[in-house]
Amino acid sequence: MDNANYKIRTRDLRFFYGEKEALKGITIDVKPNQVTALIGPSGCGKSTFLRSLNRMNDLVEGAVVRGTVLVDHIDIYGPEVDVVALRKKVGMIFQKSNPFPKSVYDNVAYGPRVNGIRERKVLDEIVETSLKQAALWDEVRDDLSRSGLALSGGQQQRLCIARALAVGPEVLLMDEPASALDPSATAKIEELMYVLKENYTIVIVTHNMQQAARVSDVTAFFYIGELIEMDETRKMFTNPSVKQTEDYITGRFG
Amino acid sequence: MHKGQRTQLGQDREVVEKVHRPTLELGITGGPHSQRDGEDRGRDPLWWKKRLRLSEFLAEKLVMLVAFVSFALIVLIFVFVFRETVPLLLSSSEAKVGLHPPEEQETYGDVAPLVTERHQTPKSESKGASMDVSGEGSADIKNLSGPMWQPVSSLPKYGLFPLITGSIKVTVVAMVIAAPIGVLAALFTASFAPRWAKEFLKPAIEVLAGFPSVVIGFFALVVLASFLQSVFGFQYRLNAFVGGLALSLAVIPIIYTISEDALSAVPKVLTEASLALGATRWQTALLVVLPAATPGVFAAILIGIGRAFGETMIVLMATGNAAILSISPLDPVRTMSATIGAEMAEVVFGETHYSVLFLIGLILFIFTFALNGIAELFIRQRLLKRFKGN
Numbered sequence: 212m213d214n215a216n217y218k219i220r221t222r223d224l225r226f227f228y229g230e231k232e233a234l235k236g237i238t239i240d241v242k243p244n245q246v247t248a249l250i251g252p253s254g255c256g257k258s259t260f261l262r263s264l265n266r267m268n269d270l271v272e273g274a275v276v277r278g279t280v281l282v283d284h285i286d287i288y289g290p291e292v293d294v295v296a297l298r299k300k301v302g303m304i305f306q307k308s309n310p311f312p313k314s315v316y317d318n319v320a321y322g323p324r325v326n327g328i329r330e331r332k333v334l335d336e337i338v339e340t341s342l343k344q345a346a347l348w349d350e351v352r353d354d355l356s357r358s359g360l361a362l363s364g365g366q367q368q369r370l371c372i373a374r375a376l377a378v379g380p381e382v383l384l385m386d387e388p389a390s391a392l393d394p395s396a397t398a399k400i401e402e403l404m405y406v407l408k409e410n411y412t413i414v415i416v417t418h419n420m421q422q423a424a425r426v427s428d429v430t431a432f433f434y435i436g437e438l439i440e441m442d443e444t445r446k447m448f449t450n451p452s453v454k455q456t457e458d459y460i461t462g463r464f465g
Numbered sequence: 466m467h468k469g470q471r472t473q474l475g476q477d478r479e480v481v482e483k484v485h486r487p488t489l490e491l492g493i494t495g496g497p498h499s500q501r502d503g504e505d506r507g508r509d510p511l512w513w514k515k516r517l518r519l520s521e522f523l524a525e526k527l528v529m530l531v532a533f534v535s536f537a538l539i540v541l542i543f544v545f546v547f548r549e550t551v552p553l554l555l556s557s558s559e560a561k562v563g564l565h566p567p568e569e570q571e572t573y574g575d576v577a578p579l580v581t582e583r584h585q586t587p588k589s590e591s592k593g594a595s596m597d598v599s600g601e602g603s604a605d606i607k608n609l610s611g612p613m614w615q616p617v618s619s620l621p622k623y624g625l626f627p628l629i630t631g632s633i634k635v636t637v638v639a640m641v642i643a644a645p646i647g648v649l650a651a652l653f654t655a656s657f658a659p660r661w662a663k664e665f666l667k668p669a670i671e672v673l674a675g676f677p678s679v680v681i682g683f684f685a686l687v688v689l690a691s692f693l694q695s696v697f698g699f700q701y702r703l704n705a706f707v708g709g710l711a712l713s714l715a716v717i718p719i720i721y722t723i724s725e726d727a728l729s730a731v732p733k734v735l736t737e738a739s740l741a742l743g744a745t746r747w748q749t750a751l752l753v754v755l756p757a758a759t760p761g762v763f764a765a766i767l768i769g770i771g772r773a774f775g776e777t778m779i780v781l782m783a784t785g786n787a788a789i790l791s792i793s794p795l796d797p798v799r800t801m802s803a804t805i806g807a808e809m810a811e812v813v814f815g816e817t818h819y820s821v822l823f824l825i826g827l828i829l830f831i832f833t834f835a836l837n838g839i840a841e842l843f844i845r846q847r848l849l850k851r852f853k854g855n
Contacts, residue, residue: 298743
C-alpha cells in the first residue's frame with residue numbers, strides 16, 4: 212500500500228512515566244476509514260499509546276515521549292505543533308462517559324463554541340447532525356435542554372461521541388468506550404462504529420476480544436509495552452502468527 | 466448455669482493468653498480449643514442472648530451528648546441575645562400605644578428616672594435638630610429607624626440606619642475586592658498552577674486565614690490608611706474604603722480556600738473531555754471547571770460575606786467609626802459589629818442602650834443565619850439537582 216494512504220504512523224514510539232518505560236518502541240501504521248483495535252492485558256500500554264496519539268499524555272506530569280507520531284504526515288510532537296488544533300483533528304472518547312453538567316444541547320455545542328462559532332442557526336445544525344451521527348437524535352430531540360447527566364449510561368456515551376463529532380475530527384480515539392455499558396448499549400456503540408468508519412478513522416482500545424473481533428478491521432496485540440503482533444482482524448483471530456497472541460486471544464493468559 | 470458458663474469462658478480466655486507458656490497450664494495439654502467438660506464455647510446455649518456492651522453504650526451516649534451540647538450552646542446564645550432585646554421590644558410597643566407616653570431618659574449609673582419629654586433640649590448636633598423629636602430618648606420604632614446614632618446624650622438617639630448602611634458599605638467594598646481575587650486565585654491554583662506551585666500557594670494563603678484580625682486592623686490603621694490617603698488624597702484618612710480593603714485581606718483566604726476545594730473537586734474527566742475537544746486551558750477552566758464548581762464557589766462567597774459582616778476588630782480600627790448616614794465609600798463609617806465592640810463595655814446593664822446593642826447583635830445573628838440558610842438551600846436544591854441530572 213502507498214505510504215501516503217496511512218492516517219497515523221508511529222515510529223519507535225517510547226513513553227516514560229518517570230523511570231518506568233510504558234511503551235518500548237511502538238511502530239504502527241493506521242489506515243484511514245478503518246477501525247483499528249488495540250488489545251492486550253491490563254497495563255500493557257495500549258491506553259498510553261492511544262492517549263499519545265492526541266497528546267493527552269501531556270497532562271501527565273513527569274511523562275516523556277520519544278520517537279515520532281505522524282498524523283497526516285505531520286509530527287505531532289514537533290515544536291511548532293498546536294496541541295489545541297491537533298485535538299480538534301484527533302478526537303477522543305473516554306472509558307467512562309463524561310458529559311459536562313450542562314444540557315444535551317450545550318454539551319454538543321461546547322466544541323463548536325470554543326472554536327468560535329456563535330451563530331445560533333449554525334450551532335443548531337451542528338448539534339442536530341452530530342446527534343444524528345451518534346444515533347442519539349431520536350431519543351433526545353424532544354428535549355435538548357435537559358441535563359446530559361439525566362441520560363442513561365449508553366445514551367451518555369453516545370452523547371460524548373456526538374460531542375466529539377461536533378468539532379469535526381478526522382480521527383476518533385476510543386478508550387474502552389463500552390466497558391461500562393450493558394450488552395444492548397454496547398451493541399449500539401458497536402453499530403455506530405461500523406457506520407462512523409465511513410467518514411472517520413477509528414482507533415479503539417478494548418478488553419473485550421469479541422468486541423475487537425466484531426468491530427475492527429485491524430487488530431494490534433500489546434504486551435508489557437511492546438507490540439507483539441498486528442494484522443487484519445480476521446487473520447489475528449483465526450490464524451495468529453505469534454504463539455503469545457494465540458494464547459491471549461484464546462484466553463490462556465491475560 | 467449461665468453464670469457458670471461465663472466463668473468457663475473466662476478461664477478459657479486465660480488459656481488462650483497462656484497458651485505459649487505451657488508450664489503455667491493447669492494440667493491442660495490442649496490448645497485454646499481444649500474442653501474441660503462436655504460443653505464447648507461454640508455450643509453455648511445462650512449465645513443468642515442480648516448482652517450489655519458497656520464501652521459501646523458509653524461511647525455512643527458521649528458522642529450524642531457532645532453533639533447536643535454544641536447545638537444547645539448555639540440555641541442558648543440565641544436565646545440570651547434575644548432575651549436581652551425583649552425589654553426594648555416591649556417598651557417600644559408600649560410607646561407606640563400611647564399618644565404621649567412618659568419618656569424614659571437614660572442616664573449612666575442609676576435607674577433611669579421617668580421624666581416628661583423635654584422639647585427644648587439644646588442640641589449641639591444641628592443636623593438632626595429638625596427631625597421629629599417625640600420619639601427620642603426611648604428606643605421605639607421611630608427612634609430606631611432614625612438617621613442618627615447618638616446613644617450617649619441627654620436625648621439619646623438610637624438610629625440604626627447609619628450602622629446598617631455602614632456594615633453594608635464596608636461589606637460591599639470588601640466583597641467587590643475579595644470575591645474576584647479569591648475565586649480567580651483559586652481557579653489559577655486548581656487549573657493552571659504546576660504541582661509545586663500548588664503545594665506552596667495553598668498553605669501560604671491559608672496561613673493568612675489564620676492571621677489575627679487585630680494585626681490586619683493595625684496594619685490598615687497605621688500603614689494602609691496613610692498610604693491610600695497619600696495616593697488618592699482622601700478627605701478622611703480612615704474611611705469605609707480603607708476598612709473594606711483591610712477586611713478583604715481577611716476574607717480573601719476564606720473565599721480562596723473554599724473555592725479551591727470546590728474547583729479541585731471537579732472531576733478530572735471533565736477537564737480531559739474539554740481539552741480533548743480542542744478547548745484551550747483557559748476555556749476549560751472558565752467554561753467547564755468554574756461552572757461545575759459553582760455551588761462551592763457560591764458557598765465560599767456567602768461565607769465570605771458572613772465573615773465580612775461580622776468581623777469586628779478590623780473595622781473598629783480602620784473605618785474611622787463615625788456613625789454617618791452616607792452612601793460615599795470615602796466617608797468614615799461605623800459598622801454594627803464595631804458599635805457593639807466599642808460600646809458594650811461602657812453601657813449600664815439592662816438600660817435601653819444596652820438593649821439596643823443586643824438588638825444589633827440579634828440583627829447580625831439573623832443576617833448570618835439567613836445567609837447560611839440561603840447557601841444551604843441554593844446548594845442543596847438547585848445545584849446538586851443539576852449534577853445528578855433532571
